[in-house]
Every structure is written in C-alpha cells, then in structure tokens.
Amino acid sequence: MIRKCLLLALALLFSVSILFAQEPTVWRGQNNGIYPETGLLKEWPANGPEILWTAEGLGEGHSSPVFANGKIYLSSMIDDEGFIFIISQDGEIIKKVSYGKEFAESYPGARSSVVVAGGLMYIYSGYGVLTCMDSETGEEKWSKNAFEDFDGENIRWGVTETVLVDGDVLYLTPGGKKNNMVALNRFNGDLIWTSAGKGELSAYCTPLLVELPVRKLLVTYTADHIIGVDAKTGQLLWDYPHKNQWSVHPNTPLFYNGDLFCFSGYGKGGVKLNLSNDGSSVTKQWEKPELDSRMGGMVVVEGYIYGSGDKGREWRCVNWETGEEKYASKDIAKGVTIYADGMLYCYSERGELALVEAKPEAFNIVSQTKVELGTAQHWAHPVINNGRLFVRHGDVLIAYKIK
Numbered sequence: 555m556i557r558k559c560l561l562l563a564l565a566l567l568f569s570v571s572i573l574f575a576q577e578p579t580v581w582r583g584q585n586n587g588i589y590p591e592t593g594l595l596k597e598w599p600a601n602g603p604e605i606l607w608t609a610e611g612l613g614e615g616h617s618s619p620v621f622a623n624g625k626i627y628l629s630s631m632i633d634d635e636g637f638i639f640i641i642s643q644d645g646e647i648i649k650k651v652s653y654g655k656e657f658a659e660s661y662p663g664a665r666s667s668v669v670v671a672g673g674l675m676y677i678y679s680g681y682g683v684l685t686c687m688d689s690e691t692g693e694e695k696w697s698k699n700a701f702e703d704f705d706g707e708n709i710r711w712g713v714t715e716t717v718l719v720d721g722d723v724l725y726l727t728p729g730g731k732k733n734n735m736v737a738l739n740r741f742n743g744d745l746i747w748t749s750a751g752k753g754e755l756s757a758y759c760t761p762l763l764v765e766l767p768v769r770k771l772l773v774t775y776t777a778d779h780i781i782g783v784d785a786k787t788g789q790l791l792w793d794y795p796h797k798n799q800w801s802v803h804p805n806t807p808l809f810y811n812g813d814l815f816c817f818s819g820y821g822k823g824g825v826k827l828n829l830s831n832d833g834s835s836v837t838k839q840w841e842k843p844e845l846d847s848r849m850g851g852m853v854v855v856e857g858y859i860y861g862s863g864d865k866g867r868e869w870r871c872v873n874w875e876t877g878e879e880k881y882a883s884k885d886i887a888k889g890v891t892i893y894a895d896g897m898l899y900c901y902s903e904r905g906e907l908a909l910v911e912a913k914p915e916a917f918n919i920v921s922q923t924k925v926e927l928g929t930a931q932h933w934a935h936p937v938i939n940n941g942r943l944f945v946r947h948g949d950v951l952i953a954y955k956i957k
Contacts, residue, residue: 577671578669578670578671578719578720579620579621579622579627579667579668579669579670579671580669580718581618581667581669581716581718581760581806582618582760582806582851582892582935583892583937586762586806586808586809586851586853587851587852587853587891587892587893587935588853588855588892588893588894589892589893589894589937589938589939590894591894591895591938591939591940591941591957592895593895593941593957594894594895594897594938594941594956594957595909595956595957596896596897596909596920597909597920597921598909598920598921598923598956601923602907602921602922602923602924602954603921603923603943603954603955603956604954604955605952605953605954605955606645606942606953606954606955607644607645607953608645608927608950608951608952608953609639609641609645609646609647609950609951610927610949610950611949612628612630612639612946612948612949612950612951613630613631613632613637613663613664613949614630614631614632614662614663614664614929614930614948614949615628615629615630615631615663615664615665615934615946615948616661616663616664616665616930616931616933616934617629617630617664617665617666617667617668617716617934617946618667618934618935618936618937618944618946619641619667619937619944619946619951620667620668620669620670620937621937621939621940622670622671622672622689623670623672623689623690624643625640625641625642625643625648626640626641626642626643626944626951627639627640627641627668627670627675627689628641628667628668628946628951629653629664629666629667629668629677630663630664630949631656631657631658631662631663631664634655634656634658634662635652635654635655635656636652636653636654636655636656636664636677636679637650637651637652637653638650638651638653638668638675638677638687638692640692641951643940645951645953649692651687651692652692653677653679653683653685653687654679654683654685655679655681655683656679656680656681657679657680657681657711657712659711659712660710660711661711661930661931663930663948664679664680665680665712665713665714666678666679666680666713666714666715666716666717667716669716669717669718669719670689671719671740672689673688673689673690674686674687674688674689674695674740674741675687675688675689676717676719676724676740678700678713678715678716678717678726679713680708680712680713680714681701681708681712681713682699682700682701682706682708682713682728683697683698683699683700684697684698684699684700684717684726684743685697686740686743695741695742696742696743697743698726698738698743700713700726700728700729700730701728703728704726704728704730704732704733704736704748705728705730705731705732705733706728706729706730706733706756707729707730707755709729709755709756709757709758709801710800710802711758711802713729713756713758714758714760714804715727715756715758715759715760715761716760717760718760718761718763718772719740720763720770720785722739722740722741723737723738723739723740723746723785724737724738724739724740725737725738725761725763725772725785726738727756727759727761727774727776728756729754729755729756729757729776729777730753731750731753732748732750732753733748733749733750734748734749734750734751734752734753734754734776735748735749735751735772735774735781735783735788736748736749736788737785737788747787747788748788749783749788749789749790750790751776751781751783751790751793752776752778752779752781752790752793754776754777754778754779754801755776755777755801756776756777757774757775757776757777757801757802757803757804758775758802758803758804758849759774759775759803759804759805759806760774760804760806761773761774761806762774762806762807762808762809763785764809764829764833766831766832766833767831768831768832768833769784769785769786769832769833770784770785770786771783771784771785771791771829771833772784772785773807773809773814773816774806774807775796775803775807775816775818777797777801778795778796778797778801779793779794779795779796779797780793780794780796780807780814780816780827781793781794782829782833782834782836784833791833791834791835792834792835792836794816794825794827794836794838796816796818796822796825797822798818798819798820798821798822799820799821799822800820802818802819802820802848802849803818804818804848804849805817805818805847805849805850805851805852806851808852808853808854808859809829810854810874811857811874812829812831813826813827813828813829813839814826814827814829814836815827815852815854815859815874817845817846817847817852817861818846818847818848819846819847819848819849819863819864819865820846820848820864821846821865822843822846823841823842823843823844823845823846823866824841824842824843824845824846824859825838825840825841825842826838826839826840826841826874826877827839839877840876840877841877842872842877842879843866844863844866844868844870844879844882845859845861845863845866845870845872846863846864846865846866847861847862847863847864847888847891848864848888849890849933850862850888850889850890850891850935851890851891851892851935852891853891853892853893853898854874855893855912856912857873857874857875858871858872858873858874858880858912858914859871859872859873859874860891860893860898860912861891862888862889862891862900862902863888864888867884867887867888868882868883868884868888869882869883869884869885869886869888869900869910869917870882870883871914871917873914880914880915881914881915881916881917883916883917885908885917885919886900886902886904886906886908886919886922887902887903887904887906888902888903889901889902889903889904889906889932890902890933890934890935890936892935892936892937892938893912894938896911896912897909897910897911897912897920898910898911898912899936899938899943901925901932901935901936901945902932903931903932903933904932905924905925905926905932905947906922906923906924906925907922907923907924907925907936907945908921908922909921909922925945925947925952927947927950927952928946928947928948928949928950928952929947929948929949929950930947930948931948932947934946934947938956941955941956941957942954942955942956942957943956
C-alpha cells in the first residue's frame, strides 16, 4: 500500500511538472507588465543596480526576452535574417536559430517576442511569417504566411504582434478581410476557426485573453477599432471605435476589476470600457486623451493606472474607477512601464532607467541610472525574472541585480 501511494504521488508530481513546463510565455508576463517577484531592492546603489552580465552581439531588435525551460529566448536580426538566440541563465549564448527574413526597413530589427510552450517555440516575423520550432534544437515543425495563407496584408512598420498561446490553441491577427483573426492548432498549424472581425488591417497589438465565468474573451486592436472575440468560436461579440493618425495600437489592453482600459498614441489616448459579465458587450465609462502611450504599455496597481504618454509626454497616475488624474511629471522622458513589489520600473526613450514608488501621491523617483550599453532605440520592454531586471537595448541584453 505504501509503495502504491508513493508511486501515485510521484505520478502526480510528474504530471504537475509537465503541466507547468507547458505553461506558455506571454508578452509582458502573465499579468500584463506586473511581475510577481518579491523581496526586491527598494533603492539601488548610487551608480545603479549591479550588472550581473551582458550578452552582446545580438543584432538588431526591439523585442523582449522570455524565460522557459531554464533558458532565455530572444529574437533578433543580423544582416536582414531573423534569429532566435537561446541564452543560458548566466548570459552565455547557447545557440542561435534562423527563422528567415526579418524586417529590415524603417526601424529595422525583430519586433515580436518569442513564445515558448514546453518543447515548442513560436516566432512571428515582421513580414508576417509564423514559424513553429523545437525549443531545444530549433528544428522547424511548421510555418504559415499570414499574408499568403490568410489574406492578410503588412502594415507600415511591419507586424509586431507577439502570438498568444492558450492550451493547444494559438491566436493570430493576420488582418485580412476574411481571415481577420484566426485560431490555429499550435502543434501542426491547422486552422481551428477564422473570424472576419471588422475586416481591418492588424494594428501591431498583442491580444489580451480574458477568462470570464461564461467564456474566454480575446480583446485586441485592428486599424480603427477595439474588438472582442469569443476565443472558442471566433465570433465577433463587440467592437468599439478607436482611431488614431497612423492606425498604430501596440499596447495590449488592461483588464482589472472586470473592466478594460484601452489606449494608444498618435493623438488618441485611453478609454475605460465597462465589460458586461458575459463579455458580450462594452460601454464607455470615461476617456482621457493624455493617457496616450504610443508603445510603452501601462500597469494598473491597487486601483490606479500608471504610465507615460506620447503627445501627453508626462508620467501619469490616474484613478481606475473615475479617470481622475493624481499627478503628472516630466522628471524623465516618456517610455515603458512595468511593476513589481511595490515599485514601478520606468525605462525612457532616452535610456533613463528609474525606480519609482507606485503611489498615487507623487511620481517619486527613488533611484535612477542610464542604460549606456547597446544600440538604436530604447524601446524594448524590460522583464523581471528571478531577482533580476533584464533590459534589451538593440544588440545587448543586460541582466541587473535587483534583489
């Protein structure tokens, strides 16, 4: 009996381990820019947090690292060819795997982050090619061309969507008139459903998956609308107009307390949408033009939205329920926002890296440093993993000690 119980316990442990290993990576983490790390430094040394290591010679790109299978995965471009770098936790490059032509035009480099789910990894190039590979060897398993296979069309600065994986399903927004959004079997690429959506071009946006009691809901942007799609069937449940100058909406919407906040730059701003309990409809609660982050994301913490703008260049804190502004600050340039353990990590387009209290009273910078290493624009979203802050700046990945 004891032996049987032991075998059963081991079997359950193995099953849980396999399930955990299959948990897919998600753009900006499982909670959209909010990382669950605790025990992090509340103040950095005078010269900034210690640099544990750097991985250099990574080519061109604006994507972020992801962490799976005990390794780090990062997409990039060298001489117009896209590569996935597989890096050890100590910063050693284990291998690089080619995935074909990458976006070498305006602001060249890899855009989308890798998605890893157990033994498979997925990358969506700036030219609309989705490739599935073995996450250890890099062997290609299957690929789809969103423009040739699904009547999509490229957009001005190349598609930037990081695909979304949930269970056995992969979601993608080709932006075609017929195949506006699709669900694919992630193991073989077979089509599960297709949605015509609004028939608009894609808009650089990585979708948000909302799990409601009644259904799973996909929320994303296409060129001029926010759309809500049933994740099981592909049915378009609702749409909300949200048009800006260049049809650029890279920020994944926020979901908090049962409602949505959707925001973009180029003269638009943000809108708070009340979501019905079954996810079948939305109504506007408030909007704020100043919350117009172009590509830096925002976070919602304890009932307050934090982030910076585009034309509204300030860093702002706004009440989630009412839209009331608590502060606006120009202490550093506009940029990317993530959060962990009571603090905001703000990375500006000038390379400023600031540790800021996540409190609505004031934009209080506790510590600040400058990202001097790397190349091109300071656009990649930082990531926190295992007590370290990872900043990708062009051809360099920097691991900072923050615990």
